[in-house]
Amino acid sequence: MGQAAFFADDAKxxxxxxxxxxxxxxxxxxxxxxxxxxxxxxxxxxxxxxxxMGLVVEGTRRxxxxxxxxxxxxxxxxxxxxxxxxxxxxxxxxxHSNIVPVLAVGFLQKHPFLVxxxxxxxxxxxxxxxxxxxxxxxxxxVARDVLAGLAACHARGIVxxxxxxxx
Numbered sequence: 389m390g391q392a393a394f395f396a397d398d399a400k401x402x403x404x405x406x407x408x409x410x411x412x413x414x415x416x417x418x419x420x421x422x423x424x425x426x427x428x429x430x431x432x433x434x435x436x437x438x439x440x441m442g443l444v445v446e447g448t449r450r451x452x453x454x455x456x457x458x459x460x461x462x463x464x465x466x467x468x469x470x471x472x473x474x475x476x477x478x479x480x481x482x483x484h485s486n487i488v489p490v491l492a493v494g495f496l497q498k499h500p501f502l503v504x505x506x507x508x509x510x511x512x513x514x515x516x517x518x519x520x521x522x523x524x525x526x527x528x529x530v531a532r533d534v535l536a537g538l539a540a541c542h543a544r545g546i547v548x549x550x551x552x553x554x555x
Contacts, residue, residue, distance in 0.1 A: 428492065429503055431458055440550040441468050446506065449491070455506035456491065461499055469500050475546050476502040482544065486537030513553035
């Protein structure tokens, strides 16, 4: 698959490209590779979703069996992969209540990955799909939390390039 599919302006093309990557690689190459992440984490076969340049699988930390999310970048663009590692490394140094902690960052089989704490509450998109809308108080709380997390990222030079309710 060409790298242009990942960076297309059209969201449908990006989603189709992500599905194609997942179908081609999740069960074979990616999950097998992620299972070996530093020997510290074990990936399950459960696909949590897609990110702008790849996919996210559920995993566990071998040490304490806590659930984690493993984000695996499958984009072929070297500058995108470099940005993914750089931003993951910076995020791993941040400690903020509105930012999911990054536990590990690395490269495996030509693909960068990062491991984050697992957030069991689901996405804002799932909540909106279920409840259809937020109360005004909840909407203000969500907006403040998102903006506080973004401000902490921006203070360190990180720009969130894929801000949406699914994230």
